Amino acid sequence: MTTERTETDPVLRVRDLRKHFDGIVALDGVDLEVRDGEIVGLIGPNGAGKSTTFNCIMGDLPATDGSVYLREENVTDKRTSALVNEGITRAYQIPRVFPDLTVHENVVINMRHRTEPVLPTAFTSPKSDVSERAHELIEFVGIDHLRHEPAGDLSTGQKKLLNIAATIIGDPEIVLLDEPTAGVNPGLIETIIDTIDELNSNGTTYLIVEHNMDVVKQLSDHLYVLANGTNLVQGPPQEALDDPQVLNAYFGE
Numbered sequence: 001m002t003t004e005r006t007e008t009d010p011v012l013r014v015r016d017l018r019k020h021f022d023g024i025v026a027l028d029g030v031d032l033e034v035r036d037g038e039i040v041g042l043i044g045p046n047g048a049g050k051s052t053t054f055n056c057i058m059g060d061l062p063a064t065d066g067s068v069y070l071r072e073e074n075v076t077d078k079r080t081s082a083l084v085n086e087g088i089t090r091a092y093q094i095p096r097v098f099p100d101l102t103v104h105e106n107v108v109i110n111m112r113h114r115t116e117p118v119l120p121t122a123f124t125s126p127k128s129d130v131s132e133r134a135h136e137l138i139e140f141v142g143i144d145h146l147r148h149e150p151a152g153d154l155s156t157g158q159k160k161l162l163n164i165a166a167t168i169i170g171d172p173e174i175v176l177l178d179e180p181t182a183g184v185n186p187g188l189i190e191t192i193i194d195t196i197d198e199l200n201s202n203g204t205t206y207l208i209v210e211h212n213m214d215v216v217k218q219l220s221d222h223l224y225v226l227a228n229g230t231n232l233v234q235g236p237p238q239e240a241l242d243d244p245q246v247l248n249a250y251f252g253e
């Protein structure tokens with residue numbers, strides 16, 4: 001049975017995104033749309049252009065051509081820091097933490113309020129709003145017992161949970177997750193899936209690159225498949241994964 005895609009407004013729209021590295025065409029026209037409240041999966045074989053798409057959306061790389069819209073605003077090539085303030089955040093495949101700061105400090109430092117700077121008291125006063133919110137999120141992702149530990153001491157899976165908490169602290173419109181379960185101990189994968197699922201139920205919209213197809217199927221409402229830097233197939237996850245073009249892109253010659 002085909003499930004209909006939600007009719008909610010698009011939060012993120014990517015139109016004909018292109019990226020060339022000298023002679024290499026990494027993106028050859030990528031289109032995608034993430035609607036309010038969705039979890040959208042972005043998959044494709046190695047070299048398909050998933051990371052480059054994320055890098056161009058987030059302003060980590062300038063696009064050669066094409067557009068990125070956040071709601072109605074054209075944000076193409078805006079810098080990452082500006083995009084974060086506009087409500088789009090990202091967690092990287094290899095989790096990024098400040099190793100010498102505590103877990104709690106790592107979440108607080110990611111607070112970039114749309115209108116106000118983070119006050120120094122957020123770090124020192126347990127009663128500040130940011131500090132309390134950080135504590136709530138750390139509890140929510142299940143690493144409260146590590147709150148006062150240096151983030152550098154955490155396992156990969158725990159760092160990924162920490163990054164997931166940190167992406168949420170500024171109350172973003174949409175979060176980009178790059179391989180949230182890659183390199184994670186199998187025992188923590190379900191925790192990560194449940195955490196993303198619950199945060200989505202609470203209103204966070206996600207675009208997720210993920211190689212683990214079980215995770216993709218469990219989480220995604222809609223799936224885009226890229227190959228050779230462009231769109232191959234999109235649709236409900238199982239339908240897209242069963243498409244002969246997708247099977248050929250992964251397993252064909």
Ligand SMILES: Nc1ncnc2c1ncn2[C@@H]1O[C@H](COP(=O)(O)OP(=O)(O)OP(=O)(O)O)[C@@H](O)[C@H]1O
Nearest residue numbers: 021024025026044045046047048049050051052053
């Ligand atoms: N900085 C760069 N310089 C030159 N070529 C690049 C650069 N970054 C990516 N590419 C090329 O662009 C293409 C797309 O790469 P990209 O990393 O976006 O793919 P991917 O789908 O994320 O792959 P993977 O699943 O292996 O991470 C590949 O051919 C890659 O070699």
